[in-house]
Amino acid sequence: MRSVTSIDVAKLAGVSQSAVSRAFSSSASISDRTRQKVLAAAAALGYRPNRIPSIMLSGRSCMVGVVIGGLDNPFYASALERLAIALRQAELQVLLVQVDDALTLDTALDQLASYRIDAIVTSLAVGSKSVADALSELQTPVICFNSSLVGPWISTVVSNNYGAGQTAAGIFLKQGVTNPVWLAGPAKNAASRARAEGFCDTLKRASGHSGALIKLRGDDTYQSGYNAVRRLLQRGVRPDGIFSSNDMMACGVLDALRERGELHCPDDVIVVGYDNIPQAAWHGYDLTSFDQRTDQMVAVAMDMLDTALQTVDHPYSETRLINAQLIERGSTRPGN
Amino acid sequence: MRSVTSIDVAKLAGVSQSAVSRAFSSSASISDRTRQKVLAAAAALGYRPNRIPSIMLSGRSCMVGVVIGGLDNPFYASALERLAIALRQAELQVLLVQVDDALTLDTALDQLASYRIDAIVTSLAVGSKSVADALSELQTPVICFNSSLVGPWISTVVSNNYGAGQTAAGIFLKQGVTNPVWLAGPAKNAASRARAEGFCDTLKRASGHSGALIKLRGDDTYQSGYNAVRRLLQRGVRPDGIFSSNDMMACGVLDALRERGELHCPDDVIVVGYDNIPQAAWHGYDLTSFDQRTDQMVAVAMDMLDTALQTVDHPYSETRLINAQLIERGSTRPGN
Structure with missing residues (x-):
């Protein structure tokens, strides 16, 4: 060779x-x-x-930088796999960069730029202004998944988090929940904040519930969901509905309920998660969740990428909203 | 820019x-x-x-092709994340290729070669001769995770699957299991076959158990483990020990046992998995498992890569074995 x-x-x-x-x-x-x-x-x-000489001549590498973090969440792993397939089918290569924090992102961006990548796709939850500035500075098209990043070169495909929060509240109202709990993700997670707003606004508008709403905070991990609900039950609180900002935490919630054994899901307390990870469908959880429809998000991202690559000399910026799909399972079906 | x-x-x-x-x-x-x-x-x-001009001059891109498949298994997702971090720290870039089957692998290899990648790292479970031939033809160093691929340019870091099978059998013998079950992965999965051999050989040598050993087959997914044990219980079989070739299937096994409700884990039946995926530590499963020590495997792979990159003009081939670490949890501790 x-x-x-x-x-x-x-x-x-x-x-x-x-x-x-x-x-x-x-x-x-x-x-x-x-x-x-x-x-x-x-x-x-x-x-x-x-391909190297043609990259030199054209300045186009047909490589897309894919910036990831947190593959221990099955949602991100599945999104990455779908994206890698779509990029391969478009005859684009994936230059993968694993990022732990804003610091590694800066180094990563410098490296990506030195390979003359055509665009960046990222699913980082971090939405800080400094990250957006660093990305915009590259003057390379950036496509974000479910991020609140804004900037001249940045386009975003977002799950309709606010709308899903409203839908979750609708289930709680229909089931007559009187002691609702919201389990948030980390404060920096913009998607989690939007889900909370849709949920709280709807509960408040319907019946003044919001005053009674208990707000817990986790860090998007299984263990944080488990711990949060365990402590709540130890304090003697008896919730009858829990909306968790993601499925990982919701699985922890369900295990904490089962272990304690006082409140049974769904008869005493209904539970709703978000992301529709494979574990939500496992028989041990049977969790109602919101599917972000990664396939649609990836299709939209590829469409944006196509537009961005055709308008490469001036900034392209767009935001598109994808409605999450409610997947109803046993965790919200009492009396079955 | x-x-x-x-x-x-x-x-x-x-x-x-x-x-x-x-x-x-x-x-x-x-x-x-x-x-x-x-x-x-x-x-x-x-x-x-x-970087492009220097790639052209030196023929070295500092890019490593990482070939993956099956990110829905948390084990592979976590291995990929660790590998991406190690490669970044070594100032090597990851050119990611998602592969569904041998056919997509061929196309992928052609694309990788055109970018003059320095090496390939892969965790494909497929161990066919045609895949090994295609890889060797590239005359580029290949490092495999847990694969049975052999060839002049191919080095492999393998979990000691046979030894772990022996250890699992040791637990079964110590607990006095008399109706053991082996739940295999797909036939093409070499790691699964080696685990089976270590397990069966040890049981046979100890007590002639092997005649009584029930062998089930899944496809490494949660649902296949659930279905296999569900059918077994429906046939009236009462196993008292189940060794599953991976944790995904073992979680399905535990849910099938719990749903049926006749046999309780661990008092009536002990369960052992493999991979130590995050879900094994979840309170709902508390599954004894083998940790492949991805950190060590990645360290060895990086070491091999370093050697391979220094001997780039002639084939380098080596196999190194890493002992998996038994993580004992509730699923093998009856009476607790």
Whole structure:
């Protein structure tokens, strides 16, 4: 592989070197017959085209930087997998960057820029202004998943978190919940804040419930949901409805309820989560949840990417909202 | 970013263009004072070095192709995250390729080769000869996680699956299990086969148990574990020990037992899984499992990568075994 060049292939196929380049470019014009000759010669020699010179000439690498963090949440892992498939199908490569915090993001962005990536896709929950500024500075299209980042080069596809919060409140009202609990994610999580607003506004408007609403805070992990509800039950509080900002925490909530054994889900207390992770469908949880429809979000992101790559010399910015889909399961069906 | 070049930075800093290149290379020799001048000028102009010309000259991209599949298994998601962190710390970039099957692998390998990646790291469970041949043909170092792939350019870091199977059998013998069940993964999964061998050999040698051993097969998913044990119980079989080839299936096993309600874990039946996924530690499962020590596997893989990158012109091949660590939890502690 390291020694075979396009010159070797051109010689064997009896064509020019530029015909070899064109044969390997899906957009270039070349006759079928010439292309077949080139491909046969390339296969015989074990030649693979080198993209690097064309990156140098065009400034386009066909690589997209994908910035991730928190793959221990199955929702992000599944979103990454779907995105990687969609990018592969669009013949774009994924340059993956794992980021722990704003500091590693800065280093990561410098590295990405040095590879002349065409765009960045990120699902970071962090929505700080400094992150948005760092991203905008690159003057490279950025597509964000479920983030509140705004900036001239940044487009965002967001789950309708506020609307889902309203829907969750609707379930609570229909079931006659009188002691509702909201289990929030970390304060910096903008999606969690929007879910809370939709939920609280609707409860308040309907019946003045909001005064009675108990607000707990977790950090989006299973254990934080478990601990929060365990402490609540130890204090003698008896909630009859719990809306958790994500499914990981909701699974912890359900295990804390089961372990304590005083309140049974769904007969004594209904539970609603968010993300529709695989564990929500596990028989041990059977959790009502909101599916963010990652497939639709990825499709919209790919559409935005396409637009962004066609308008690469000036900033492109857009926000699109995807309605989350309520998946009703046993955890909100008392009396079954 | 698109317009600022190293020439601009050199002018502003009052140094040569080659000093600018050296300032951005961690290995090049340059005085601290000159480097500071260059970095200040670069920051003022918003300059970021371009790696592409140096890839062209050296043939080294500092990119590693990471081939993945099955991120819905938390074990693979966590392995990917750790690997991405280790590669970032080694100043190597991750070119991620999602692969569904042998067919997509072939296309993926062609694409990776065209970016002149330095090496490939993969955790594909597929161990077919055609995959090994395709990888070897690239003449690029390949590091495999837990795979049975062999070939001149392929090195492998493997969990001691046979040894862990022996350990699992030891638990069964110590607890006096008389109706053991082995729940296998898909036939093509080499790791699952090795676990089975260690488990069956030890049971057989100890007491001729193996004749009584019930063998079930799943496909590594939660639902397949749930279905397999549900059917077993419906047939009236009463196992007192179940060793599952992975934790996803073991969680399904535990939910099937709990739902049926005849046999309680751990008092009537003990359950052992493999991978130590986060869900194994969840209170609802409390599953004894084998931790593959992804941190050690990643460290060994990075070590192999380092060796491979230093011997890049001839094939490097090595296999290293990592002992899995038994994590004992409630599912094998009857009477507690």
